[in-house]
Amino acid sequence: MTIRTRLTLWYAGILMLSLLVIGYGTYREISEQLRHERWRRPEDRVVNGHALNETEEMVFQVGLPAVGLGLLGGWWLTRRALAPVARLTAEVEKIHEHNLRTPLPRNGSGDELDRLTEVFNAMTARLDGSFTRIREFTLHASHELKTPLTILCGETETALRDETLSPAEHERAISQLDELRRLARIVDGLTLLAKADAGQITLAREPVRLDELIRDNFDDALILAEPAGLQVELSAPEAVQVCGDRHRLRQLLLNLTDNAVKYNRPQGRVHMELRREGALAEYTIANTGPGIPPEILPRVFDRFFRGNPAHENVIEGCGLGLSIAQWIVTAHQGTITIESPEAGLTRVRVRLPIYNPPVK
Amino acid sequence: MRVLVVEDEKKTASFIRKALQTEGFAVDVCPDGEAALAAAQATPFDTVVLDIMLPGRDGLSVLRRLRELHLNTPVLLLSARGEVNERVAGLNAGADDYLPKPFELAELVARVRALTRRSVENKATVLRVADLRLDTLTRLAHRGDTEIQLTAREYRLLEFLMRSVNRLCGRMMIIEKVWDYDFDPGTNLVDVYIRRLREKIDTPFEPKLLHTVRGAGYLLKEPA
Secondary structure: OOHHHHHHHHHHHHHHHHHHHHHHHHHHHHHHHHHHHHOOOOOOHHHHHHHHHHHHHHHHHHHHHHHHHHHHHHHHHHHHHHHHHHHHHHHHHOOOOOOOOOOOOOOOOOOHHHHHHHHHHHHHHHHHHHHHHHHHHHHHHHHHHHHHHHHHHHHHHHHHOOOOOOHHHHHHHHHHHHHHHHHHHHHHHHHHHHHHHOOOOOOOOEEEEHHHHHHHHHHHHHHHHHHHOOEEEEEOOOOOEEEEOHHHHHHHHHHHHHHHHHOOOOOOEEEEEEEEEOOEEEEEEEEOOOOOOOOOHHHOOOOOOOOOHHHOOOOOOOOOHHHHHHHHHHHOOOEEEEEOOOOOOEEEEEEEEEOOOOOO | OEEEEEOOOHHHHHHHHHHHHHOOOEEEEEOOHHHHHHHHHHOOOOEEEEEOOOOOOOHHHHHHHHHHOOOOOOEEEEEOOOOOOHHHHHHHOOOOEEEEOOOOHHHHHHHHHHHHOHHHOOOOOEEEEOOEEEEOOOOEEEEOOEEEOOOHHHHHHHHHHHHOOOOEEEHHHHHHHHHOOOOOOOOOHHHHHHHHHHHHHOOOOOOOOEEEEOOOEEEEOOOO
């Protein structure tokens, strides 16, 4: 029940109660008057009946319409009083992680609502401060990690060139270098996402033939899938143009392909498809992987989230692939979803707005 | 061949110096921008390896000043910032190549070598390494008398390797030049393509031309 309905009901109750009190008062007054005029005893039924009739008349003909009017007025008043709250709610609804810095407009009257807005603005400003600090922390951390990583990689590589290393030492150095490079990729991914969060990345916005990028990616997919004996299919892509950043879109496609190949069973299948869906280009990539349990499905885009901890050592990756894919899609005003029915293909679906060049 | 390395981080500067010296370069190291400008004006270098983040005058400003002074020494920019658009900004400021940190040392050496040799780049239309022949006009490859079928990507990869014959090519360099990716895809794409290319141009033949340098990259080598 809204505050407005509740207030109006209470108001109606109070008005009815007042009407009763007024009715009773009127009845007393009228019967007193009649007795005075006719010198009759108070328990005279005619007098009392007469008074009751008069009172009823007053209550029904004047009192009830007055109550009705009062209620309408009350309904209107509460609406007026609550309108700023409704406006405030609408404004607050628009707040999300990225516009915390924009304060809510204040009415400047210094009333309760103005004060509430002020307090609210102060709260979002504090939140914004915390968000910014976390972002800056990640950004600085990833920068700070790069110098020692550069040194570690460089020195390990220098050690590798040492001819006097035994084959075992050589192996160890190469294994270390592999891990260092993986670490470097994680730091790279982290830097990219931290920058994206802070709005520090500007993407190119140019017409891009999505179908061409997909065909190009298909060639790579064939090669990547070969060692696992996977079958890769691409279904009839028609010419589709989107507006965006060619490099990032290629990164997205390769990223999804890489996942579809990595998380697949041997001799499995990868199916890619590009379709037009009204004003949207829909690209799906499906694979015959082991699937993703429904309880973790909503979390697969989370950073460093790994569905199955047992896979951690088997499949090499930086744990940021899907987060980066999601960022790229969102930055292109698109959506990315993943579905994994118990029996069937695991399917990643990307929808991007189609770009129609202005007709001259 | 003389290289100027402008890097304030001592250890980084030291292993870059070592690696380049091993490859036969003479190396000078400057810890900051002003010293680098002075050194570049005093001595003709064949290549400058320039870190963007330097104390005082930063790398990009050094680069712009060099170009203002009409010093057209090839410059390889190094950066730890990893800005997506920094590469473009660097190239616009007059850099010849860009390498984000952390980089692979072999990659750095390969790039410096490519920059110092740029002027004598192979412009031939038919590339030859031993009995391997690649016609860049018809896009046909032959090993001896056998014609080899190549996909578009395999062709680009082979052309790149043949143009860099006897030079080590790092993975990132191949990714950049053959795939035109400006990011590390984190896949074994290059390795898989090299394996396929090797099956076509090397496996059925002798001597072997395409070599893997573990932990560093690939090398197409003229047999001794």
